[in-house]
Amino acid sequence: MARSRKQMxxxxxxxxxxxxxxxxxxxxxxxxxxxxxxxxxPSVGKTAQTPSQPLEIIIRESGEYMLxxxxxxxxxxxxxxxxxxxxxxxxxxxxxxQPVVIAADKGVRYEEVMHAMTLLQKAQISRIGLLARPAx
Numbered sequence: 001m002a003r004s005r006k007q008m009x010x011x012x013x014x015x016x017x018x019x020x021x022x023x024x025x026x027x028x029x030x031x032x033x034x035x036x037x038x039x040x041x042p043s044v045g046k047t048a049q050t051p052s053q054p055l056e057i058i059i060r061e062s063g064e065y066m067l068x069x070x071x072x073x074x075x076x077x078x079x080x081x082x083x084x085x086x087x088x089x090x091x092x093x094x095x096x097x098q099p100v101v102i103a104a105d106k107g108v109r110y111e112e113v114m115h116a117m118t119l120l121q122k123a124q125i126s127r128i129g130l131l132a133r134p135a136x
Contacts, residue, residue, distance in 0.1 A: 055091055056131065057084070057116050059104040065116075067091070071098055085119045092125055103131035 053071040060066070065084050066076045069091060079087050092098065100120055104113050113130075120128050 054099045054101045054129070055088070055095075057088070057100065057102045057120075059102065059108050059112050059116060061105040061107040063112070071095060081115075084116070085123055088120065088125070089123045092123065097127070099127040099129060100125050101129040101131045 056068040056070065058066040058068060058076065063081075065079050065081055067079050067084075067087055068074060068076045072091075088100065092100070102113060102116050104116075117128060
């Protein structure tokens with residue numbers, strides 16, 4: 001009787017493990033010598049002075065939007081979120097080179113600030129800034 005031979009497929013992983021261990025040792029030895037890139041963020045105390053008469057968009061923590069035109073009457077007036085873009089475009093047409101700054105309460109969600117910035121970009125206003133209180 002003749003026996004039929006079955007072929008067994010095996011992969012020898014020992015050489016691969018050896019190579020991986022050598023690479024691991026190399027990375028562990030060289031890692032302390034590599035300096036990570038450092039990001040130098042600006043501090044609020046070093047920022048430039050705000051423009052003398054900007055158009056301010058004030059966002060309260062309650063979600064209320066207000067406008068203050070420092071070049072005009074300098075009074076705060078409440079503006080609906082839907083009408084904010086129209087108001088800004090109308091004020092910007094009168095003074096096209098007037099900068100616009102966004103002043104948001106500390107507790108305002110980042111999403112609200114981004115919404116205001118998106119409205120300004122859609123209105124093609126190029127001079128946009130964020131208003132912050134200087135550090136004591």
